[in-house]
Amino acid sequence: MLSPLDPILPRNAGAPSYWSRLYGSSRGLAIARAADQHRGPLLVVTADARSARQLEGEIHFYAPPDAKLNVITFPDWECLPYDVLSPHLDIISQRLLTLSQLPAWERGIVLASVPTLMHRLPPLDYVAKHSFVLNIKDILDIDVFREQLVRTGYHAVSQVMQPGEFAVRGGLIDLFPMGSPTPFRIDLFDDEVESLREFNPESQRSGQKLNGIRLLPAREFPLTSDAxxxxxxxxxxxxxxxxxxxxxxxxxxxxxxxxxxxxxxxxxFSDTATFFDYLPTQNACIIDANALGAAHAFARETEERYLERRHDVSRPILAPHELFLMEQEFTESLEKQPRIHLLSFKADEAADTAAATDPVSTVAFDTRVPPRLPVDYKADAPYATLFDNLRTFQGRILLVAETLGRRETLRALLTDNGFTPEDVQGWADFLAGDMPLGLTISDIDKGLVLATPAVAVITEVQLYGERAAQRRRRVRSSARDPEAIIRNLAELRVGDPVVHEEHGVGRYLGLQIIDVGDGPTEFLTLEYAGGDKLYIPVVALHLISRYTGTDSEHTPLHRLGGDVWEKAKRRAQQKANDVAAELLEISAIRAARKGRACPPRDDGYLAFADVFPFEETVDQARTIDEVLADMESDKLMDRLVCGDVGFGKTEVAMRATFIAIQGQAQVALLVPTTLLAQQHFQNFCDRFADLPVRIELLSRFRSKAQQVDVLTGIANGTVDLVVGTHRLLQDDVSFKNLGLVILDEEHRFGVRQKERLKKLRCDVDVLALTATPIPRTLNMALSGLRDISMIATAPDERLSIKTLVCESNKALIREACLREIRRGGQIYYLHNEVRTIERATQQLQDLIPEAEVHMAHGQMPERQLERIMLDFYHQRFSILVCSTIIEAGIDIPTANTIIIERADKFGLAQLHQLRGRVGRSHHRAYAYLLIPPRTSMTDNARKRLEAIEALEDLGAGFTLAAHDLEIRGAGELLGEAQSGEIDEVGFALYSELLSRAVKSLEAGDELDQEQPIHTGTEINVHAPALLPDDYLPDVHMRLVLYKRIASAPNEMELRALREEIIDRFGLLPDAAKLLFTVTALRIEATPLGIRKIDAGPRGIRIEFYPNPNIDASAIIELFHSAPGIYKLDGPQRLRVLTATDDIDDRVATIRQVLKTLSVDLH
Structure with a gap:
């Protein structure tokens, strides 16, 4: 028998060879070693994309570090044959990179699944012919280059975010080439390439300099006029x-x-190629078990889908043989390569027999089946099996943890039980050493046992089962940063309502450059009631906020000079004061009472946490730490955990429950609906199955006897956790030792229940969970009153939801449903008219007779509704026709398609919530938004649908939808009574009023309601201070940057913003430099209580607010420093008698005055 450390590859095509007895991850080891010895490239053929990803991880782990092996996967399109969808741009990018590299490959491994290899490809010379190289000092004609990019399939955009995009701004070109992990910024001096730099697409900041870049085409087909x-x-x-x-x-x-x-x-093309044509000579091929069976299945599926679609005259299709290799062609292509078949484990016995008769073609390897070493939480010693194996194995062992954090947990566990593991870099490092027990980090699933040398690899999957970790589907250059999305957000469109702090709600009409006598100045134009216009200089944009309230098309505008706005503002401030007072009162009562401190986390907790089947996201891990730290302290917890649907809030609740029960306390989990109660009950039972914990369900659907039994258990303390609806808040429920209340979607409880909850908050730890985004502004206003944790990161394995806005047609609906059913999934079909839902259900059943269709809506008897939802949950039928009742429904991982009729009638927030019902697993989810002909829709509906269609990224959808969910979020934290005031003054301003009220009450001060919120300084230096349109032509981008400049809170952030703008758009022209200078002066002048600085050619006038923050001695110092120059003009005005036409001199004088006046502040 051979060791996988010394495999032998066939040299010539002809009869295949067979490898058998490769157990666990030894196939990855054998392939890595074979590739190291082989002179040419090695093609590894797997049955499906998942196997390819798994094998790629194993090969990376076992590859000799000095071999410098290239290992790449040629990715699958992730579309069905004849699909009406295109692959993700990241996938196209990776495919083009592989095709461009393959012909010149000397050695390395390329992995591909059977369906991927059976697709026909562009001709061999296509990628090379449509690629080009760009180097420093090259001469570049921008117009020709732009045309060249468009011809090769690149898209012109205003801001580059993903592969295949470019943006031209003056002498700067941003470009994200296909096949590149990062975009590049090209800086031209006249028509010469002066610099090439990488940049971060999120922050738009430049990074490393380069000498040259290679540009691949953006598609697998050309788009030139000839093509x-x-x-x-x-x-x-x-x-x-x-x-x-x-x-x-x-x-x-x-x-x-x-x-x-x-x-x-x-x-x-006149002719196409296959993947095998791209392979250089000297290659060999390793074919995984089940690959040939997968080829047969794919050929059959392709033929079936062709027969279904070939008569569609609106979208005629090509015959299968034109697009794909037929099964026989595929087999023949494989037979032309020197090849090895890996035998499945079932075939190993037969292989042993074959090896005896034909030892040349069949090679058996000397490996063993890796043992299962399950952690048994019910046992006194959960890790006994592992420890026995470590003590009895006659050889060396390498333990593999999946992350740094898990490695440290494993190390602590081993050390506490008398083992001394040594850290190693990886497999090669371990093999070269002599340590008996090694510990390393990798994401391989399967273990390994070799006979010679006697070595074993133990993975976490062997300990915790298949659910030990999720894999990252695609490596992205960086995670989406929610703050960056908000910051770069296309916040305002022409026609949107905005709030001016002093004048009220107006409609934004765009930016306008006007010369008011001191050169061009850019203004934001607002329209008020009666058609009145208000022009706001861009330096004063900190007074403007986006209006989030009622439907933007029908927002009532205020009248300039009227008193309606002032009254609305006063009412909102009064309401904010009341809210602040109530919150502070509850906060004070809680602070005065001591809570119970739960015991600190121990091995039992670590073992419970280890069973969590997924890798925690950064946000989730931080939230868990925050919640447990609250519970371990002796202060009462009142924490809100806010995260999008499916982002892992339930696990946070489970960890908190474990800690509470461990501390001998009871836990109550309150949910708004019986369906959610049922699901939570099931999930908690599954998660705590191995622990001595009694979990019960209390809802009005349980029988009288069951309810009495549960109530008795709650009262005598034998029930550890009870899940229930508001039934739990009734008077007959009496806990023996309640320590933690978990509230799911608290805002959906009624007023009476909320009053009960308010009392509870003063006695026990409270953890509230919500999928409604709580905006940061409100979060800051309430900081210290109620703790808020945000989970804004999507789990790694969740793919974004493919959203399609399309006019309704039966063929599309049937195709969408069949695609989902064929991959074993289920479909929500949303028809939001109860009157006609029965007819819609029958029509859908007629359209798709091969599926079972049922309906659910809010007017059904509750027991019947519950039964239907539970049947759907247990996959007893495929299609659920429903109303918006599913918006906060139960979590169904197998439902990955949602079809929404008349999507134009829903708001953005609601569409986002409904779309979030799907995409709970690692499958690509689809949301079809069906609309009437676009011509019959309102502008607002069209805008909403365009917005949601664009929101594919998971975290991005959450963050962007936050704008429209802000009102809902405010009602959640503050109670619905405030919604009216928030509607009147807009969300952002209400948040600031509340923040101000909280601060003044905490400080014990009387709030001056006449005092404006932003006591900023208005500065006019009588010279253009703006971002010129020839420097930055994109009006919308200018608006976003003006807002960011005006809102910069300090000089450090302003300086960083200046660097970013120079980075992105080139050196600042004089007018832009002056804009930054004036903003810096405003930041310096505002804390002094200066209302206005007017610096013209004939002198400077400075006007103060009443009671400015200036010491009298500073004024005296000013007069002494230059007698005759300074003059007081009334109690609140100072004049500087210096006449100069030079702007720099005026700025220098203002700086000197501000420096002298602020001397005591510093």
Missing amino acids: IQFFRRQFRARFEGDPQKVALYRDVSRGAVPAGIEYYLPLF
Whole structure:
């Protein structure tokens, strides 16, 4: 028998060889070692994409570090044959990179699944012919370069975020090439490339300098005018009828890229290639078990889908043999390579027999099946099996943890039980050493046992089962940063309502450059009631906030000079004071009472945490730490955990429950609906199954006898955790030792229940969970009163939800449902009219007779509704026709398609919540928003749908939808009574009023309601201070940057912003420099209590607020420093008698005055 450390590859094509007895991850080891010895590239063929990803991880782990092996996966499109969807741009990018590198590869490993290899590809010379290199000092004509990029399939955008995009701004070009992990910034001096730098797409900040970059085409087909003409000729030759009636033909004719165009690839070329054509000579092939069976299954599926679709005249399709290798062609292509078949474990016995008769073609390896070493939490010694194995194994052992944190947990566990593991870099480091027990980090799933040398690898999956970790599907250059999304947010569109702090709600009409006598100045134009216009200089944008309240199309505007706004503001301030007082009162009572301190986390907790089947996200881990730290202290906890649906709030609740029960306290979990109670009950029972914990469910659907039994258990303390609806708040429920109350979606309880909860807050730890985004502004206003934890990071394995806005048609609905059913999933079909829902259900059943369809809506009897929802949860039928009752429904991981009828009637927030019902697993989820013809929709509805269609990224959807959910979030924290005031003054301003009220009450001061919120300084230096449109032509980008400049809280942030703008758009022109200078002066002058500085050619006038923050001695010092220059003009005005036309001199004088006046402040 051979060791996987010394495998042998066949040299020539011909009869295949077979490898058997490769157990655990030894196949990855054998492949890595074989590739190291092989002179050419090695193709590894797997049955599916998941196997390819798993094998890639094993090969990376076992590859010799000095071998410098290239290991890449040629990714699958993740679309069904003849799909109307296109692959994600990240996937296209990785595929093009692989195709560009393969022909020149000398050695390395490329992994690909069978369906991927059976797709036909562009001709061999396509990628090279449409790629080009750009170096420092190259001469570049911007117009020609732009045209070249568009021809190769790149998209012009205003801000580059993903592969295949570019942006031109003057002499700067931002470009994200396909196949590159980062975008690049090209800086031109005249027409010469002066610098090339990487940059971060989130922050837009530049990084490392480069000497040259290579640009690949943006698609697997060309879009030049010649290619489009060729496509049109081929299309007309293949398909009968009028091509102008086919939307796809019309789209390509005008240079657009319609979804699903990849399934028309042969029409762009006179001939296509296969993946095998791209492989250089000297290659060999390793074929995983089940690969040939997968080829047969894929060929059958392709043929079935072709037969279903071939008669659709609105989207004619090509025959399978034009797009894919047929099964026999695929097998023949494999047979032309020197090849090895890996035998499945079932075939090993047969292989042993074959090896005896044909020892040349079959090689058996000397490996053993890795043992399962399950952690048993019910046992007194949960890790006994592992420890026995460590003591009895006759050889050396390498333990593999999945992350740094888990490695440290494992180390502590081993050390506490008498073992001394040594840290190693990886497999090679361990093999080269002589330590008996090693510890390293990797994400491989399967262990390994070798006979010679006697070595074992033990992974976390062997300890905790298949659920030990989730894998990252795609490596992204950086996680989405919610703050960056908000910061770069396209916040304001023309026609949107905004709030001016002094004048009320007006409508934003855009930016306008006006010369008011001192050169051009840029103003924000607002329209008020009666058509009145207000022009706000861009330096004063800190007084403007986005209005979030009622529907933006129907927002009532205020009248300039009227008193309605002042009254509304006064009412809102009074309400804010009341809210602040109530919050402070509860806070004070809680602070005066001591809570119970739960015991600190021990091995039992660590073992419980280890069973969590997923890798914690950063936000989730931080939130868990915050909650447990609260519980371990002796202060009462009142914490709100806010995170999007499916982002891991329930696990936070489970960890808190474990700690509370461990501290001998009872836990109550309150939910708004019986369905949610049922699901939480099931989830908690599953998670605590191995622990001596009694969990019960209390809702009015349980029988009288059951309820009495549960109530008795609650009263005598034998029930540790009770899950229930508001039934738990009734008077007959009496806990023996209640220590923790967990509230799910608290805002959905009624007023009476909230009053009960308010009393509870003064006695026990309270943990509230919500999927409604709580905005940061409100979060800051309440800091210290109620603790808030945010989980804004999506779990690694969750793919973004593919959202399609399309006009309703039966073929599309049938296709969407069948795609989901075929992959074993379920579908929500949202029809929000109870009157006609029965008819809609019947129509859908007629359309898709192969599926079982049921309906659910809020007017059904509750027991019937519960039964239907539970049947859907247990996958007893495939399609649920429902109303918006599912908006806060139960979590169904297998439901990954939602179809929403008349999506134009929903708000953005509601669409986001509904869409969040799907995408709870690692499968790509689909949301179809069905609309009437676009011409019959309102502008607002059209805008909403465009916005949600664009929000594919998970965390991004959460953060962007926060704008429209702010009102809901405010009601959640403060109670619904405030919604009226928030509607009147807008959310952002209400938050500031509340923040001010909290601060003044805490300090014990009387609040001066006449005092404006922003006592900022208005500065006019009588010279242009703006971002000129020839420097930054994009009006919207200018607006966002003006807002950020005006809102900069200190000089440090202003300086960072200045650096960023220079980085992104080039050196600042004089007017932009002056804009930053004036803003810096305003930041310096505001704390002094200066209302206005007017610095003209004939002198400077400074006006103060009443009671400015200036010492009289500073004024005296000013007069002494330059007698005759300074003059007091009334109690609140100071004049500086220096006449100068030079702007720099005026600025220097203002700086000197501010420095002298602020001397005592510093």
